[in-house]
Amino acid sequence: MSGSCFADRLEKHLNLTERERAALGRLEENQRKVKRGAVIQRANEPITELYVLRAGRVMSYVILPDGSRQILRVYFAGDFIGSASTVYSKSPESLVALSDAVLCPFDKHALRILLEEHPRVAALLFALSQMERVALTDRLASLGRSSARARVASFLLDIIDRLRLMDDSITDSFDLKLTQEEIGDAVGLTSVHVNRMIRQMEADALISRSNGRITLLNEKALEEIGHYTNRYTDLDLDWLPDA
Amino acid sequence: MSGSCFADRLEKHLNLTERERAALGRLEENQRKVKRGAVIQRANEPITELYVLRAGRVMSYVILPDGSRQILRVYFAGDFIGSASTVYSKSPESLVALSDAVLCPFDKHALRILLEEHPRVAALLFALSQMERVALTDRLASLGRSSARARVASFLLDIIDRLRLMDDSITDSFDLKLTQEEIGDAVGLTSVHVNRMIRQMEADALISRSNGRITLLNEKALEEIGHYTNRYTDLDLDWLPDA
DNA sequence: GCGGGGCGTTTTACCTCCGTAACGAAACCT
DNA sequence: AGGTTTCGTTACGGAGGTAAAACGCCCCGC
Numbered sequence: 001m002s003g004s005c006f007a008d009r010l011e012k013h014l015n016l017t018e019r020e021r022a023a024l025g026r027l028e029e030n031q032r033k034v035k036r037g038a039v040i041q042r043a044n045e046p047i048t049e050l051y052v053l054r055a056g057r058v059m060s061y062v063i064l065p066d067g068s069r070q071i072l073r074v075y076f077a078g079d080f081i082g083s084a085s086t087v088y089s090k091s092p093e094s095l096v097a098l099s100d101a102v103l104c105p106f107d108k109h110a111l112r113i114l115l116e117e118h119p120r121v122a123a124l125l126f127a128l129s130q131m132e133r134v135a136l137t138d139r140l141a142s143l144g145r146s147s148a149r150a151r152v153a154s155f156l157l158d159i160i161d162r163l164r165l166m167d168d169s170i171t172d173s174f175d176l177k178l179t180q181e182e183i184g185d186a187v188g189l190t191s192v193h194v195n196r197m198i199r200q201m202e203a204d205a206l207i208s209r210s211n212g213r214i215t216l217l218n219e220k221a222l223e224e225i226g227h228y229t230n231r232y233t234d235l236d237l238d239w240l241p242d243a
Numbered sequence: 244m245s246g247s248c249f250a251d252r253l254e255k256h257l258n259l260t261e262r263e264r265a266a267l268g269r270l271e272e273n274q275r276k277v278k279r280g281a282v283i284q285r286a287n288e289p290i291t292e293l294y295v296l297r298a299g300r301v302m303s304y305v306i307l308p309d310g311s312r313q314i315l316r317v318y319f320a321g322d323f324i325g326s327a328s329t330v331y332s333k334s335p336e337s338l339v340a341l342s343d344a345v346l347c348p349f350d351k352h353a354l355r356i357l358l359e360e361h362p363r364v365a366a367l368l369f370a371l372s373q374m375e376r377v378a379l380t381d382r383l384a385s386l387g388r389s390s391a392r393a394r395v396a397s398f399l400l401d402i403i404d405r406l407r408l409m410d411d412s413i414t415d416s417f418d419l420k421l422t423q424e425e426i427g428d429a430v431g432l433t434s435v436h437v438n439r440m441i442r443q444m445e446a447d448a449l450i451s452r453s454n455g456r457i458t459l460l461n462e463k464a465l466e467e468i469g470h471y472t473n474r475y476t477d478l479d480l481d482w483l484p485d486a
Numbered sequence: 487g488c489g490g491g492g493c494g495t496t497t498t499a500c501c502t503c504c505g506t507a508a509c510g511a512a513a514c515c516t
Numbered sequence: 517a518g519g520t521t522t523c524g525t526t527a528c529g530g531a532g533g534t535a536a537a538a539c540g541c542c543c544c545g546c
Binding site: 060065068073087108109116119120125129130133134137141143145187236240241 | 303305307308309311312313315316326327329330331332333335336351352354355358359362363365366368369370372373374375376377379380381382383384386387388389428429430431467470474477478479480482483484
């Protein structure tokens with residue numbers, strides 16, 4: 001245990017050296033607690049900070065001119081958030097805490113120093129951003145080319161697999177911590193229709209629910225319905241620089 | 244002119260040193276010409292190569308189990324393609340040439356060496372992948388939350404702005420080089436409905452067409468219809484390491 | 487303990503945007 | 517010229533959106 005949850009996250013993919021762990025730990029020197037619902041970053045406002053999410057959940061979203069919202073991504077402990085902001089002077093997205101959360105803010109310049117002094121970490125960050133890219137293209141295919149039922153199914157599977165990545169104790173159930181309206185805003189549906197799909201899936205014995213907790217009763221079937229592929233197996237990071 | 248179109252592309256954002264340009268040029272030592280329609284990479288097949296697209300156009304897409312296709316991205320000269328493959332042993336997407344094209348293939352390990360020896364280029368690659376991330380989230384919002392008309396409008400604007408980035412001579416017209424079916428597969432519509440939208444936009448004097456060439460007659464209006472924001476203005480790359 | 491108030495879920499009725507299927511015309515190979 | 521691809525157009529149907537109300541639940545204040 002290094003004390004840096006970002007390092008812990010990276011070590012899911014690659015063993016870090018002491019020096020690298022220490023450098024990553026320095027990103028998390030500052031901590032900020034935020035309450036559920038707190039706005040961490042507002043779209044179109046200037047930004048200089050990035051964050052490592054130490055605990056809790058966060059979502060990123062945009063609001064279109066007509067008022068509708070698209071949730072872009074849900075983040076969990078260990079995730080590197082606001083990274084899109086590295087390139088823009090104004091934030092392209094809003095960040096809001098979905099639960100009470102602990103953030104470790106750091107400056108763009110701290111990122112620069114990290115990239116300069118730790119080429120292997122730089123390569124790993126590049127690799128991570130490619131994984132996120134693929135996660136986004138999977139969702140793009142989901143929104144563009146599959147039915148409401150399929151979108152909800154693959155969304156649930158994606159969330160549980162990402163939770164599993166950091167928490168081995170999870171088997172087939174998890175706390176979603178999203179309203180049906182939020183699910184809809186994530187997968188491009190109305191809350192009414194999300195509700196229809198969820199109750200249908202419950203009736204079909206694909207999932208069950210009790211006070212916010214979702215249990216996947218037939219994950220195989222859900223994968224088929226959602227055209228889902230778990231991208232966290234089958235990684236190839238051997239090409240990364242040696243320690 | 245460095246002889247490396249990838250270097251040219253990167254220099255749109257940052258001035259490179261001689262050494263950096265030379266290193267990038269080495270990625271383009273091998274060239275491969277492909278014909279329109281050629282499959283460069285097939286989804287789910289093993290991959291070790293990445294490419295810099297030197298000339299022509301390429302698209303990436305996935306085919307869902309039901310046979311439908313989602314086009315993920317269209318690439319132009321100077322783009323770095325197949326980068327998602329850096330992380331996976333099997334390709335998550337297919338790559339097909341939309342026109343006769345020239346590719347410069349190189350190995351994952353060449354990328355490693357580049358990242359190790361040129362931290363500033365590594366940082367720039369990280370930055371570029373963040374830009375692509377934002378481009379994808381913009382499309383996600385488009386597919387998830389806007390109408391067919393809006394999707395087509397923003398798609399056209401995105402393409403012309405990316406062409407403009409590399410070719411200053413472009414003002415208000417461009418060759419799309421996509422069939423209406425392909426446009427549909429990119430924005431999540433059927434070719435029938437794409438056709439409806441395009442003819443409607445033509446009737447509304449928003450665009451005009453003559454043999455495959457599209458002219459944007461009222462870009463302001465199109466931006467409003469498509470909820471479009473040009474992300475290529477307003478970049479902040481000052482935090483990147485000094486030369 | 488009881489009565490709101492607020493939020494999320496569930497349900498209904500209705501409607502519309504976009505998909506489906508099909509076909510003819512035009513354009514494009516070779 | 518003849519096939520093949522792409523575009524244009526139609527009629528129809530259905531998946532999902534809209535609007536509205538009722539329902540449950542938790543919190544809070546009195």
